[in-house]
Amino acid sequence: MADTFEYGGGRVPPGEVRHTRYAISETFLGDPIRVPVTVVNGERDGPSVFVSAAVHGDELNGVKVAHDVAARYDPSDLAGTLLVVHVVNPPGYLAQQRYLPIYDQDLNRSFPGNERSTPAQRIANELYTGLFSWCDYGVDLHTSTRGRTTMFHVRAQTEHDGAARLAEAFGANVVLAGIGEEDNSIRSSCTNRGTPTITVEMGEAHRFQRPHVERASAGIESVLTDLGMYDGERLSPTWRRVVNARTEKAWVRSDAGGLVDLHVERASVVEGGEAICTVHDHFGTEEHVVRAPFTGLVVGLLQNPVAQPGHPVCHLVSVDEETRAAIEAAS
Ligand SMILES: [Zn+2]
Numbered sequence: 001m002a003d004t005f006e007y008g009g010g011r012v013p014p015g016e017v018r019h020t021r022y023a024i025s026e027t028f029l030g031d032p033i034r035v036p037v038t039v040v041n042g043e044r045d046g047p048s049v050f051v052s053a054a055v056h057g058d059e060l061n062g063v064k065v066a067h068d069v070a071a072r073y074d075p076s077d078l079a080g081t082l083l084v085v086h087v088v089n090p091p092g093y094l095a096q097q098r099y100l101p102i103y104d105q106d107l108n109r110s111f112p113g114n115e116r117s118t119p120a121q122r123i124a125n126e127l128y129t130g131l132f133s134w135c136d137y138g139v140d141l142h143t144s145t146r147g148r149t150t151m152f153h154v155r156a157q158t159e160h161d162g163a164a165r166l167a168e169a170f171g172a173n174v175v176l177a178g179i180g181e182e183d184n185s186i187r188s189s190c191t192n193r194g195t196p197t198i199t200v201e202m203g204e205a206h207r208f209q210r211p212h213v214e215r216a217s218a219g220i221e222s223v224l225t226d227l228g229m230y231d232g233e234r235l236s237p238t239w240r241r242v243v244n245a246r247t248e249k250a251w252v253r254s255d256a257g258g259l260v261d262l263h264v265e266r267a268s269v270v271e272g273g274e275a276i277c278t279v280h281d282h283f284g285t286e287e288h289v290v291r292a293p294f295t296g297l298v299v300g301l302l303q304n305p306v307a308q309p310g311h312p313v314c315h316l317v318s319v320d321e322e323t324r325a326a327i328e329a330a331s
Contacts, residue, residue, distance in 0.1 A: 020039070083135055
């Protein structure tokens with residue numbers, strides 16, 4: 001018989017599914033702020049994995065993934081435990097905004113939190129000590145910030161074996177490695193404290209984008225399969241690029257303000273020196289061309305078509321000739 005799964009919100013015996021709400025703070029009215037949580041505890045022993053969404057309250061693709069994942073697995077098919085935190089940041093989610101309202105704090109820069117500090121720190125502490133820290137592994141789901149879009153990719157601290165394993169098993173084409181090692185995100189805080197966790201980035205805020213949602217659900221199945229928790233499909237992408245986030249990627253920025261005319265598409269490869277966009281003044285008399293500093297894959301791209309000096313227009317990761325050929329063959 002497998003183990004009862006214990007966490008800050010209670011105990012779930014093997015073979016059971018529990019849908020519950022876990023209190024993380026209180027509103028001005030003194031009412032509880034609670035996150036919806038599903039625990040699926042398998043009939044057989046195995047690791048525990050959390051899947052979390054909407055720590056940035058307007059990033060909805062992950063909420064749909066969590067919704068699908070929570071309904072997909074039956075305890076009789078599972079060895080180990082799946083803990084789904086459907087909405088990590090309820091105040092942001094209710095306001096449909098990225099940050100915690102009132103103080104405009106980024107909950108995903110507040111982990112692992114502190115029980116005697118700010119509202120964001122206390123909320124993070126409740127989430128970390130009550131939920132995430134009880135798991136062996138984690139997958140935290142994100143989208144691009146409002147006004148931008150991102151191709152499907154994974155971020156991981158691949159110097160940790162567990163995180164490297166998850167990043168590989170998830171099956172994304174692009175992995176940003178060594179990114180934000182102490183940024184107080186869910187990913188870095190959990191990884192550095194013994195719960196290796198990856199971040200998945202996909203698409204735009206304020207949307208359910210079906211292809212991304214399905215791919216992320218398949219990635220989670222692949223992770224569970226790799227960990228021996230489920231008998232499913234283990235993904236292996238046709239090409240894969242692990243990028244050193246310090247040296248092999250760049251945010252390409254405009255040096256002028258104005259209207260942006262984009263010349264490239266998300267997930268395409270641009271040549272070093274090629275025009276990424278042209279920024280026009282409103283009179284149509286001046287233009288400023290933003291060029292790729294190196295040959296790279298367009299991972300992130302501006303959507304809101306205005307810019308000012310310093311505005312990021314394109315997130316570019318370098319690719320070698322071999323990867324480039326594989327990307328072009330696959331598209
Ligand atoms: Zn996010």
